[in-house]
Every structure is written in C-alpha cells, then in structure tokens.
Amino acid sequence: MTTRFFLICILTIGYSVCANAQTTPATPAPPDYPIIRVGVLSYVQYDAELENRQGFNAFDLTRGYININGQLSSNVRFRVTPDVRRVTDSTLAGTLVLRIKYAFLEYDNLTGARSWVRFGAHQTPWLDFEESINRYRVQGQMFSEREGLIPGSSDFGVGLFTPVGKFIDIQAGVYNGEGYAQTDANKFKSAQARLTLRPFAGRGIANGFRLSGFYNKGWYAANRPRDLGIVMGSFEHTNLVATLQWLKATENPNPLAPRNIDRSGSSGFIEVRQGMAGWAALARVEALDPDGALADDSHRRVIAGGAYWWVWPRDRVGLVVTNEQVHYDAAAARPKENRILVQTHIEF
Template sequence: MIGRLLRMWWTLAMAALIPTIALAQVVTTPAAGDTPPDSTPAIRIGGTLFTNYTYQTSPPTTDADGNIVKKNSFDVTRAYINVTGTISRLLAFRITPDVSRETSTASSLSGSLQFRLKFAYLQANLDDWMPSGSYARFGIQPTPYLDYSEGIYRYRFQGTMFVERAGYFASADAGASWRLALPSNYGDIHVGVFNGENYNKAEVNDQKALMVRATIRPFATLAGVLQGIRATVFYDGDHYIANGERTRLVGQATFEHKYLSGGFEYLDARDRPSAAADAVETRGNGYSIWVTPRSSRGWEALLRYDHHTPDNRSVFAPAGTAPNATTTLNSQKQNRLIAGVAYWFPLQGTVSSALMVDYDGQRFDNITTLPVHSVGAHALINF
C-alpha cells in the first residue's frame, strides 16, 4: 500500500507539469507561507452562511393531490458561528455549531433546521519547534483531505466536492491529528486517528480510521506559473468491524493562478461491511475534474465533471436498478456536470462574499434512475 501511495504521488507531481510548461513566463503571486500564531489571549467571533434557491427542471414530481409539479425550494445549507480563540502562544481552540435539517420522520422536529456541533477542538501550535504552520489538534476537527481541498476549490457553497458527494467520507470527525508544514512552503503532511463515523455520528465499535495526507508544492520558491502546482495523496484506512475493510485512496493534482485554477482527483474505495466468508467486498472508483477561469473584475466561471462507478464487480446488477437482465455492476455509472458563473464582491477586511447561478445535472448509465437536472442561485458570506 505504501509503495502504491508513493507511486501515485510521484506520477501526479510529474503529470501536473505537462499543461503548465507553456505558461511558465506568466507572473503570479508568490505562494503565501503560514502565519505564526499570535501569543495575545483573545476570542474572536466569525460566521459562514450558504443560502440557495434551486429549481429542478427534471424529473417532475407530484404533490399531495397528485398534481405534476417542478420541485423548487429556498434553503440554508450552512450557517456556521465560528468561535475561535488564542489562550497562549502554544494553545488555541475552535468551537463551531452548524445548521442541519432534521430528516427523521420519527422526530417531532422533522423538517426543521437544527444546530449541531461541527467543530470543537484544542490546537497546540508547534511553531517554536517545527516549521511555521505545524500543529496538533484534539477533538472534533476538519479531516485532513477535504478541508485542504476546499480551500483550493472555493465553491463549497455550490455543493460538496466529489468524494464527499459520493458518500465516501465527510469533512469533519472526532480524533487527534498532527500537521507538519514543510520548510519554505514546499507542502505539508497531515496525519490523524479518527473515529471514522464522521462528526454527526457516535462511535459504534472499537475500530479507528487512520488518515494521512501528503502534499508537495515542488516549485514553491520559484516565481511564475509553476509555483501554483501541488500534488497530493490521501489515504483513509478504516474498518466497519475487525477484518471488514473500509479504505479510500485519493490522488490529486491542483493548479492555482491569478486568472485560472483547476484540479483533478481520482478515488479508489474498498468496502467490506462484514468479515464473514460470504460477505461481498465492493470496490468503487471515480474521478472529478474542475476549472475556474476568472477575470480581474470579480467574475468567475466554474466548470466541473464527476464520473463515478460505485461497484466495479463484473456481476449482474440487481433487477431493481438495471434496465435489462444482462447489465453488470461495473457498467453502471453516475455522471455529474456543473457549470456556473459567479461574482465575488471586493474584499472588505476579512469578509468574503459571492453570488452564483449554476446548472447541476446528473446522468446515469445503465441505471434505471432518471436523469436529474436543476438550476440554482447560491450565495456565500464568510467573515
């Protein structure tokens, strides 16, 4: 497994060079390093808000009277209240509740928006002993891969990234982690042990997830476009039960520039919910590619394509999901296309805000599920 990780990491680092060599003379802003922690005791309040209006153009649905209607709704998908603080130069903390909609029909609050704890962790800053930006965390915290990736992608307010939207893992979990920042902003290594059940669920067994993300920025100290290249490998090793494998391996290459950012990620997942001899082991895989060209006046575009094979076994698919009796599981694919235009308002201090209109379409190969198409308007405020 370690050899496979290293080979994928090296391949991504080399592959990322190909589309950018021709642009090597373009000037870009030098990569920013990590800011040393402030030693002054302080508590700060911030917030993040995602709101949207979505109109599903197809397929239609039916209301309580059996009328055919087009589903549409206003919604709030994120409402963080960020409480962060510095206790000393060594210690800091974060407490963040988030909004979620109660979907259980057994609850009297079914359909209501509720607050639940998303982040709650203590952080030990290790800058006095390691490169600036190194730390250790304990508690409910961002998982190593998604938090890092969303900082590059920037369009989480439109929807989740591929690996989360496909249901393979979430953005936060309870555990302990350590991040080592490499000197001169050449990358970082983030290692953690987590419950593995995500932040919104309690631990259910004695198994723990080992997550490792290793990122390299090979041209961090160079001026020019090559500075924006990063290559990442992420491994999530967990078990449903003893000898019941649940692993995810992700390879990623990203590029950042003043006028263009983009990324590619490939996922390989293995799931064996039981250790019984007759238990089924599934292996899913897929990829996502995205690009965000931008102007100097705040306008940006987002183009993204996801391709997912939930189970690549060459056995017949269940009759309820297959269009015919000869359909195999590895021929069933899920595809998503996202295209949108956004306007990012000029920065006002630490406040960032954006408005976006977009199309989000899903198409299914050799699956009886109907295609889903929607258009929407999304808003972001972060301070």
C-alpha cells in the first residue's frame, strides 16, 4: 500500500512538471501609451576676451533646452523643445527669452527600419548630422552656421530620413528656409538633401569612415539665390574623431544692392580622447572667403583646448576649456579676436 502511494505521488508530480513546461508563456502586455520623457540640455560658459575688447569677460547661458519627447504608438512620436536664447535686438535688449525650437510629429519605419518622416519644426539635414560627429557644439556653432550660411539646425517643413542598406543614409526635406527663429518672408522655400556613404561598413576600424554631401537650393526672393553645397569626410573611432569639409555658396541677400556673391571655405576638426568618457584634446581650423569678387577679405579661425567628459547611459556632463582666435585679412578691416572659453555641457 505504501509503495503504491509513493508511486502515485511521483507520477502526479512528474505530470505536473511536464504540464508546466509545455505551458505557453504569457504574451507581454503592450506598452502603456503615451510614453513621455522630459530632459534638459544646457550650455553655460565663461568668456574672457584677451585682445581688442578692453578685457571684457562674462558668464552666460548659450543654450537651454527643455526636451519633451513622447511616443504615442509603436510608430508615432513627437517632440517639443523650448530653447532659452539671448536676444540682442533693440526691443528686448539682451534678454534671455524662451522660444520653441523643435515641435514636430514623427512617423517611424515608413520605408524600413530606422526610417522616419517628420512634419513641423525639426532638424534640417546637415547641422544635426554634423553635431552627431563633433560633440563640441557647446564650444560654438558648426562652421556653416557660424558663418551665416545655414540659419540654424531647425526649420519649419517636412523631412524624410531613410537608410539604404548598410552603406547609404539619405535625409531630405522642404523648409521655409529662414530657420526656426524667423518667419517666412515670401512664397519661396528651401529644398535640402544630404547623402552619406559608409563605403567600408562592417570592416573593422575602416567602418568609421564616411563621406557626406549636402546641398541647399533656396531663394531670398525671385532671382536672388541662396544656394549652398558641402562635402565632408569624417572618421569616428573610440579614441579619435576627425572631419574635413569644403563648402561653396552663392547668395544674394541684399535687396537694395542685389548681386550674386560667391563664398567658399574649408574646415577641419580633430578630437583625440580616452573614449566617450574621460580626457580629450580638440582642435578646429576654419577659413572662409566671404566674397570671391573681393581681394584680401578672408578670415581664419583656430580653436584648441581640452575637455573632460562624464558619461552615463542617459546622461553626460562635459567641461571644455579652449582658446579661440580669429584673424582677418586687411580688407575685412576688423581687429583680431582672441578669447578663453570655459564651458559646461550638461545633458540628462
């Protein structure tokens, strides 16, 4: 009797284990949309002028984002980003004001994985891409924006991004052409596109090399072009980042004295670093001829310094110290610039 009882217990337990092993796991519950995440990106600096500005020095906030990112469904997202910036026109006299820089709706995976289409005030094809390689936007604007050839990294319009296999990325869009801080003055728009090739994708260290081209076809008004072309080679590695670019623009900005002005320039950037976190050394050299019809009106900018970065999965903090010098040719009739910048990048 006892033997029979134990045998029945063993068979019952074995059947129960087998039944549990064959049970289909429960399907995970779908995400509880909407999912909202709020973050901050700020640049704070100390600027000490060393030449020709009577020892001017000041603390300032040069960027203050409040990033509100939301996911409404598996393929639908939005972003709203107010930006604090200093306005120097006569009405506000240097006041820090809050403006909307990004406000767009995004639909993901339209043409395949990682693709998207955006509608609203969003990143135009070039500057956001360049800033994803050169992480020192805290030090100053990228070359084309600093020289006034692109009015900012955000504009109102519609844009598409799509990868083509593992070798090509394409981003294109149609925008007002005035940047997010200005209203559209007329019916003319700006058509912009970027093509990026990664010719050695998946081939070890050579995977970090990319060749990119950008073109903007725009107008200030009828028969007054606003065209810009950029070609850039870039290399990214754990311990080294480098870019080399050349640009050419044709512009006709002055309605009172209209004429096409040809501008051209080049820029190089290098960062040698421990990794994403830790010590880094950086240098940047730029040269621009603002008017091909005039002689001796070019200028050159040299930036050099060091940084230390603290990096976490969603957050990063950078401390950047640089010397920036700008040299002008005689016809430019401007004094040399020389400054020390101590800047912080805080992002979470």
